[in-house]
Amino acid sequence: MPTRNLPPALARLIRVVTWTENALLIGMLALMVGLAASQIFFRNFFDISIFGADQMLRLLVLWVAFLGAIAASREGKHIHVDAIARWLPVRVKSGVVALTDLFTLVVCLLLTWQALRFMHSARESGEMAFGALPVWVSAFILPLGFTLIALRYGLRCMHHVQQARGREEIE
Numbered sequence: 001m002p003t004r005n006l007p008p009a010l011a012r013l014i015r016v017v018t019w020t021e022n023a024l025l026i027g028m029l030a031l032m033v034g035l036a037a038s039q040i041f042f043r044n045f046f047d048i049s050i051f052g053a054d055q056m057l058r059l060l061v062l063w064v065a066f067l068g069a070i071a072a073s074r075e076g077k078h079i080h081v082d083a084i085a086r087w088l089p090v091r092v093k094s095g096v097v098a099l100t101d102l103f104t105l106v107v108c109l110l111l112t113w114q115a116l117r118f119m120h121s122a123r124e125s126g127e128m129a130f131g132a133l134p135v136w137v138s139a140f141i142l143p144l145g146f147t148l149i150a151l152r153y154g155l156r157c158m159h160h161v162q163q164a165r166g167r168e169e170i171e
Contacts (some may be wrong), residue, residue, distance in 0.1 A: 017148075018074060021067060021070055021071060021074070021148075022071070024063075024067055025064065025067040025068065025071060028060055028063050028064050028067065029064055031060060032057060032060040032061070032064060035050070035053055035056060035057055035060070036057060038050060038053075039053045039054070039057075052130045052131055055129065055130035056130065059129060059130075059138050062138075062141060063141045066141045066142070066144075066145035067141075067145070069145060069149065070145055070148045070149055070152075073148075073149045073152045073153065074152055076156070078149075084096075090163075091163070091164055091166065092164075094160045094161075094163035094164040095160070095161075095164035097160045098157050098160035098161045098163075098164055101153045101154075101156045101157035101160055102153075102157050104149075104150075104153045105150050105153040105154050105157060108146045108147075108149045108150035108153065109146075109150050111142075111146040112143050112146040112147050112150060115139070115142035115143040115146055116143045118139060118142065119136045119139055119140070119142070119143065120136075122134070122135040122136040122139060123136040
């Protein structure tokens, strides 16, 4: 979504969040590949394994998947169905896309609420993911990811509403 029509402070905040998301995604993906390769190397050549590596890899897969979904929603490349919208006139299409953005926003907010409930119950249970890492800390990506996706779709919805009203140019 273009940031040229946003207030400068909001556009700057979006750039900082985007940079942070990319850095986290790259760092966690590199850690995941390095940890998996190390685990394979040590198992094959020394017949030992890194303690907690399998649990850490499962957790990293979750985090990388959510960070990838956040990046996909940022770029407008998230899964969407546009079987009907592609044949509509451009202004009508913007209105239909705004409605689907709104639906996605509502679903993500509901999922954020449920993820927060899950974290709360995991915190009360005191369950550990592995080592000294509690499950509720490792699951922090769930509400964070759904919230960021909801915010992105909220901005996209406002953008598409402005396009449908003829106040912004349609790309």
